Structure formats: C-alpha cells, structure tokens
Amino acid sequence: MDQSMVKAGKQYRKLFLAGVVNGIGDRFSSVAILAMLLQITGSGFAVGITLAIRLIPFVFFGPLGGWLADRIPRKSILVTTDLLRIIFALSFLFVHSKEELWIVYLSSFFLAAGEAIYSPARKSAIPLLVNKEQLIKVNSLEQVLIGIVLIGGAFSGGIVSYIFGAHVTFWFNAASFLGAAAIISTIKFPENKRVEDGNKFRKEAQLAVLKKIMLMSAPVLILLICEVLIASMNGIDNVLISVYAVNEFQLGDVGVGLFYGALGIGLTLSYSIANRLRKNFLVTGLVCLLLEGASLLVLSRIHVAAFAFLLFCSVAFMSGIGNACFDTILMKEIPEEHHGMMFGLLATIGNTILGLSMFLSGIALNYLAPRSLGLIGGIAYILISVILLIVISSNRETCKR
Structure with a gap:
C-alpha cells in the first residue's frame, strides 16, 4: 500500500x-x-x-x-x-x-x-x-x-x-x-x-426523507438527476464495448479483454488526479463527464485498434475522476444517518435504468450502425454535462461544492 x-x-x-x-x-x-x-x-x-x-x-x-x-x-x-x-x-x-x-x-x-x-x-x-x-x-x-x-x-x-x-x-x-x-x-x-x-x-418514510434531502441540498438534487441521465446512457457503452472489439476491430474475445483492461487502466490512473482535488468537486465532475463524452464521440469515428485502446483508457480515466467527485459530494451533503438509504436508492435506480438502457441499445443496433449509436451516446454525455454546468453556473455557492 x-x-x-x-x-x-x-x-x-x-x-x-x-x-x-x-x-x-x-x-x-x-x-x-x-x-x-x-x-x-x-x-x-x-x-x-x-x-x-x-x-x-x-x-x-x-x-x-x-x-x-x-x-x-x-x-x-x-x-x-x-x-x-x-x-x-x-x-x-x-x-x-x-x-x-x-x-x-x-x-x-x-x-x-x-x-x-x-x-x-x-x-x-x-x-x-x-x-x-x-x-x-x-x-x-x-x-x-x-x-x-x-x-x-x-x-x-x-x-x-x-x-x-x-x-x-x-x-x-x-x-x-x-x-x-x-x-x-x-x-x-x-x-x-x-x-x-x-x-x-x-x-420517517423514506420518500419523505428523500424529499427533505433533495430540498436542503442543491448539489444532491443535481447529482440525482445526473445519475439518472448517466445511467440511461451507460447501457450504450456496456453493449458497444464487445461489439466494437468483435465486429468493428475484428479482435474477437481477446479484444474484449483488452478493452476491459483499458477501462481498468484508466480507472487506476484516475487516482493520480482525483486524490489531489480539494474543492469544486461538482464542476470538476461535470467537466470530466463532458470530456468522457468527447472521448466516446472520437471513439465512434476512429478505425485503429491501438487508438481505440487509448480512448477507452481516456473514457475510464475521466469517469474515475468524476465518480470520485460525485461520491464525495454525496457523502458530505447527505446526513450520515441516511447514507445507507441514499446509496441503496442510487444503486436501485442506476441498475434498473442501466438494464433498460442495455435492452434498448440492443434493439437500437438492429436499426443503427454501432458507430452511429456510439456517436449518439457521446453527444448525449456532452449535452448532459453542458446543461448541468449552465444550471449550476447561476449559483456560485453550488459551484464551489
């Protein structure tokens, strides 16, 4: 250690x-x-x-x-x-x-x-x-x-x-x-x-507690919205990683392993930046989400496997920093006696929407080329981050969280 x-x-x-x-x-x-x-x-x-x-x-x-x-x-x-x-x-x-x-x-x-x-x-x-x-x-x-x-x-x-x-x-x-x-x-x-x-x-009813927490903290409300929107797009990434490896880059099962390995490398490297942060977690997390979307957008356009590997590293690198920022905000903003309920709720919402997103992404591949679907996913990440950055820019105190 x-x-x-x-x-x-x-x-x-x-x-x-x-x-x-x-x-x-x-x-x-x-x-x-x-x-x-x-x-x-x-x-x-x-x-x-x-x-x-x-x-x-x-x-x-x-x-x-x-x-x-x-x-x-x-x-x-x-x-x-x-x-x-x-x-x-x-x-x-x-x-x-x-x-x-x-x-x-x-x-x-x-x-x-x-x-x-x-x-x-x-x-x-x-x-x-x-x-x-x-x-x-x-x-x-x-x-x-x-x-x-x-x-x-x-x-x-x-x-x-x-x-x-x-x-x-x-x-x-x-x-x-x-x-x-x-x-x-x-x-x-x-x-x-x-x-x-x-x-x-x-x-105290859980819904009443949730409502109270959301009303007392703007960052928590923004992050809950962000979690729902991100989960709805994550299904695209989960489906496409195997499709890219096997069908687009012709790498077979080895390619799937390589691309998952790239995600692991990116997440591990994200520590080098995330652990140095001390403030502005919300803005930093949303900027990382924007850059993650940009990486996914570029990934949908390139045709060289080595570049794809590096871009998957970049996607996970940005995701790791953003996740660390968002989790830190939630742990600080939510009263400690409600941590279990909130993290259980987020896991429920996130996985439910992720499952639906994966299902719909699978259906979408019957009508769209994998790269077109990847392009849509990358643009969606960028739009989500830009809209939320505009929302919090009007509240200087929220931006500092």
Whole structure:
C-alpha cells in the first residue's frame, strides 16, 4: 500500500483489500459462467437472460440493503452476505447441460441480490472509517479498486478459465467470499452511536426523507438527476464495448479483454488526479463527464485498434475522476444517518435504468450502425454535462461544492 493508503486509515485499508479479493473472485466467475453458457447452449440467448437476471434483484434488494445499513451494524451485513454467497458461488459446479441451466439463473439471481444488499452497506461504511477531509482521496481509491478488479478479474478470468477450466474459477470465487468475510470481520466500525441516531428516523418514510434531502441540498438534487441521465446512457457503452472489439476491430474475445483492461487502466490512473482535488468537486465532475463524452464521440469515428485502446483508457480515466467527485459530494451533503438509504436508492435506480438502457441499445443496433449509436451516446454525455454546468453556473455557492 502507498503512503496515501496509510493515511486513509487502517480500517479502510482492510475494507479496500476485502473489496479487491471479493471483486476479482466474482469477475473470474462471471467470465467463466458466460463462457460456459455459450458452450452449453451455443447461443447468446442464455447469456442475455443471465445478464438481465443480475440486474433485477437491485429493484427489490437495493432499497432493503440501504434500509438495513442505516439500522444494523455494517459489519454484520457485509460478513453475512459474503458467507451466504459462498453456497451459490459453488452451485455452478453442478451445471453440465441445458437441464441444469436453472441453477445458473437461480444462483445468479441470489448472488446479485447479495451484492444489492452488500453494496450500499459497504459504501455507507466508508465515511465511518475515514475523516471527511480524506473522502476525495478514499473515493479516488475506490475507482482504483474497480480498475484492479477489471484488470485482475475480467481480463485475467478468461485466461484462467481457458487454461484450468471453469470449475477452478468457481472454487476461487467461493474462496474469495470467505477471504473477504474474514478480512471484514477484523474491521472495527464505530457503529453504536450511528445506529442509535438512525433509530430516530425509523418511523420517517423514506420518500419523505428523500424529499427533505433533495430540498436542503442543491448539489444532491443535481447529482440525482445526473445519475439518472448517466445511467440511461451507460447501457450504450456496456453493449458497444464487445461489439466494437468483435465486429468493428475484428479482435474477437481477446479484444474484449483488452478493452476491459483499458477501462481498468484508466480507472487506476484516475487516482493520480482525483486524490489531489480539494474543492469544486461538482464542476470538476461535470467537466470530466463532458470530456468522457468527447472521448466516446472520437471513439465512434476512429478505425485503429491501438487508438481505440487509448480512448477507452481516456473514457475510464475521466469517469474515475468524476465518480470520485460525485461520491464525495454525496457523502458530505447527505446526513450520515441516511447514507445507507441514499446509496441503496442510487444503486436501485442506476441498475434498473442501466438494464433498460442495455435492452434498448440492443434493439437500437438492429436499426443503427454501432458507430452511429456510439456517436449518439457521446453527444448525449456532452449535452448532459453542458446543461448541468449552465444550471449550476447561476449559483456560485453550488459551484464551489
């Protein structure tokens, strides 16, 4: 760990390490599952169903995860969900033919349900473990975590599965959940006071709380709108990354791995800038969103694979800085007793809209060329950022957040 990580706090370092272990194991397994489905069925239909199933649980379990995070100790939630997911991670070992595909669908649902509960609890735990002054540094490290998982998981998972077989990745995933639970069990959370404070709000309706938070903070309202708009466009990127690699640049599965690796590199490098920021997080995040859109726009026009790789790095680099800025604003602006609820709500909204966006993007590819759809996505990012920058420019105090 670097010196910045040491400063971020010993307890957060454990949370970070658990996230790396947990994330890489899950990515390893995900790649192997999709490859296994293609081998068994010979069709992408089962893959599409599995991807859709992974998003559905967030609609129901995301709000539940946020509600639980504000009321019971985070450690209990994180350790329990990791341990329970071991059972479903190992269930894929019993899939050998089309007759056992129901196991894939059922286990994928419950693994995603566990993540939907786990995610808001983990995110709302971060402000408990570090000082407010360290939030931007820690949130930039969270982007590094995602980058490490993409490089070490998505990129390497296919190689491991190809050499050693899918069953090895399933055992590895189960072991990663166990290892992450063991690490988290050693974290000392300052929970007691927070739980007691959260009890005061048990009888307050979540919609009423949401309305109160939105009215008290213009940056939160702007970011909620931004999250919805970005999620509606993210589906285009998720669909096109594979299409670009396979159909446009003729790189096959290797290209998919390379482009995902580029995203991981970009997110990891974003730490070098994001951790140095001290103010103007909202404007900085929106400017990064604008530059991300510009990179996507250029990506839709170029025909050289090496340039595409660099542009994917650029997209993730800007996204990492922007995400760190936006998360820091939310953690500072939203009252701590409502962190779980808000992050659960954002996960629910984001994943639901993302799933719909991916579905519509798939349909759109029947009528539009991939590069045309990519051009539309890039322009949309630019328009969203420009409009929101104009909105906040009239409020000097908001621009400083």
